[in-house]
Amino acid sequence: MTLYESLANQFIEDIKAQKLSVGTRLPALRAMAKQHQVSMTTATKTYDYLQQTGWIYAQPQSGYFVANQHFSNQAEGNIFPTINLQNMEQRDPKKFAPSNGYNPTSALFTPLGTSMIAPELQPTNELQRCIKRVTRRAGQQLFEYPEPQGEQNLRGTLANHFQYNHFSFLADELVITHGCIDAIRTAIETTTNEGDTIAIGSPCFSGLLDLLVGLSRNVIEIPVQETGLDLAYFESVLQQGLVTASLFSTSNINPTGLTLPAKQKQALAQLAATYQTPMIEDDIYFELSHQKQNALPAKHWDKEGYVLWCGSVSKTLAAGLRLGWCLPGRYLAHYLKKHIATGFGVNGLMQSSMAEFINTGDYRSHVNKTCLMLSKQVHQYRQFLIEHLPSGAKISQPQGGMVLWIQIPNLNSIELEKAALAKQIDMRSGACFSTHNFYHDCFRINCGWPLNFSSINSASSTSTSPDRNKKAVDKSIIYQQLESLCKLAHDLS
Incomplete structure (x- = not known):
C-alpha cells in the first residue's frame, strides 16, 4: 500500500466511524500535508483518491468536503456504469433507429x-452590449459576405484564447462554422464517403448518431469505460482496416462526463498518424472542466495533422449563436472547399461580436463562473x-x-x-x-x-x-x- 493510500484509508475509517460527518470541510491541501507530515504531492494524491472513490468531493474555491454517507457506504464498490465488450461489427445505424430511439x-x-x-445563467447583458458596439462600428461590412474561412479577427482571437489554456495553433489553420455539429458534419464529409465505416465511442452522444444516420455512414463502437477508451480494441479495428475514420469525444464526454487520460489522447493522435486514419475530435465540452485546469485535447499531440478538432460556444455560452470551429490539420484545403460549397460563410456580425466578447474578458469570466x-x-x-x-x-x-x-x-x-x-x-x-x-x-x-x-x-x-x-x-x-x-x-x- 502506498503512503497516499494509507493516508486515504485513515480518512475513510474516520468517515465510517462518523468522526467526520457528511458535509464536514477537510483541511486545505497545504494544511493537511503539514498536519500529516507528507509532501504536497502525497496530499494531492490522497484527496484525488478519496474523490475518485466517492468519499469526498471538491467545491472549487471552497475546499474539500465529506460526501453523502449513503454513497460512502457504496464507495468501495464499482460506482461507474459498465458494459460488456461487443464484437467488432460494422453496423448501419439506420437499421437500428426504430428500436433504439434515435431522432x-x-x-x-x-x-x-x-x-x-x-x-x-448566461451573460445576456454583457453580450448584448458587445453586439451593439460591434453593430455601431460595422457600417458597410454588415451588408457584405463574410470571409469563407471565418473572420480574421475571430480566428485570431480564438487562437489567443486557447493559447491561454496551453493549446496553441495559428489563426490561418482554423475554420469558423455554424456550431460544432456543422464542424463535425463537414469533417465527416471531408474524410469519408457514403457507406464508409467510422469508429465511435460507446456510449456516444445521440446527436452524433443522428448525424451519421443522415450521412449514411456505418459505425463500429469502441467501449468507453471508467478507465477511458479501449485503445487495444480500437487499434485492432485499425489494423484490420475496418474503418475509414474515427469520431471521438475526449473531454467531459456526453453522456458520461468522463475525460480521457492525457496518455490516451496522445495515443489516439499517434494511432491516427500510424494508420493514416483521420480522427475527428468532438470537443464541445472542452472548457467546462470541474478541475482547475482544462485537459488538453488529442489535437495537442497531433504532429502529422490527422486529427480534425471541432468545438463551439454552444455549451459554454449559447447554442443559438451557431458559432463553432474546426482545426482540420492536413485536410484544411479539402475541408474549406466542402465548407464553402455548403454556404457563404458564417454570420459576420455574430463572429465580430464573439471576438469582442472574448477580448473584453467577459467570456473567460463567464466560463470560469x-x-x-x-x-x-x-x-x-x-x-x-x-x-x-x-x-x-x-x-x-x-x-x-x-x-x-x-x-x-x-x-x-x-x-x-x-x-x-x-x-x-x-x-x-x-x-x-x-x-x-x-x-x-x-x-x-x-x-x-x-x-x-x-x-x-x-x-x-x-x-x-x-x-x-x-x-x-x-x-x-x-x-x-x-x-x-x-x-x-x-x-x-
Whole structure:
C-alpha cells in the first residue's frame, strides 16, 4: 500500500466511524500535508483518491468536503456504469433507429432532458452590449459576405484564447462554422464517403448518431469505460482496416462526463498518424472542466495533422449563436472547399461580436463562473440521486460538463423514458446512445439548471406553442421531477 493510500484509508475509517460527518470541510491541501507530515504531492494524491472513490468531493474555491454517507457506504464498490465488450461489427445505424430511439421528437421541454445551461445563467447583458458596439462600428461590412474561412479577427482571437489554456495553433489553420455539429458534419464529409465505416465511442452522444444516420455512414463502437477508451480494441479495428475514420469525444464526454487520460489522447493522435486514419475530435465540452485546469485535447499531440478538432460556444455560452470551429490539420484545403460549397460563410456580425466578447474578458469570466456552478450543481444532483434511486444504482462521477449517466440493475430505460414523458418529464434513455442494446438499463439527465433558483424560464425549440416559451421552471418543480423520476425507476427496476 502506498503512503497516499494509507493516508486515504485513515480518512475513510474516520468517515465510517462518523468522526467526520457528511458535509464536514477537510483541511486545505497545504494544511493537511503539514498536519500529516507528507509532501504536497502525497496530499494531492490522497484527496484525488478519496474523490475518485466517492468519499469526498471538491467545491472549487471552497475546499474539500465529506460526501453523502449513503454513497460512502457504496464507495468501495464499482460506482461507474459498465458494459460488456461487443464484437467488432460494422453496423448501419439506420437499421437500428426504430428500436433504439434515435431522432426522438419530444413534445415538451424540461431541464432534465437537454444538455444545456439555464438561460438565466448566461451573460445576456454583457453580450448584448458587445453586439451593439460591434453593430455601431460595422457600417458597410454588415451588408457584405463574410470571409469563407471565418473572420480574421475571430480566428485570431480564438487562437489567443486557447493559447491561454496551453493549446496553441495559428489563426490561418482554423475554420469558423455554424456550431460544432456543422464542424463535425463537414469533417465527416471531408474524410469519408457514403457507406464508409467510422469508429465511435460507446456510449456516444445521440446527436452524433443522428448525424451519421443522415450521412449514411456505418459505425463500429469502441467501449468507453471508467478507465477511458479501449485503445487495444480500437487499434485492432485499425489494423484490420475496418474503418475509414474515427469520431471521438475526449473531454467531459456526453453522456458520461468522463475525460480521457492525457496518455490516451496522445495515443489516439499517434494511432491516427500510424494508420493514416483521420480522427475527428468532438470537443464541445472542452472548457467546462470541474478541475482547475482544462485537459488538453488529442489535437495537442497531433504532429502529422490527422486529427480534425471541432468545438463551439454552444455549451459554454449559447447554442443559438451557431458559432463553432474546426482545426482540420492536413485536410484544411479539402475541408474549406466542402465548407464553402455548403454556404457563404458564417454570420459576420455574430463572429465580430464573439471576438469582442472574448477580448473584453467577459467570456473567460463567464466560463470560469459556469465551471464553478456546474461542479457544485452536478454534485448536488448526484447526491440527490444517490439518496433516492434504488440500491445498486451506479452513477458516473463527471470530471466536467453537465450530465450524469446512471445505470440501475433490471431497469428498462425505454419504459422509464415513456413513463417519464407521460408525467411531462424529459430525459434520455440509454437506447439513444448506441446501436447495440448495451444501455437498456442506463439513462442520462442534465444538471445545467441550478436547484436553488427560484424561477427559471425555459423555451422548447421543438414547440410551436407560445405558452410553452413562457413556462416557468423553479426549484420545486425540478425537485419534484427528480423525485418523480426516482420513483418511476423504483417501480420499473
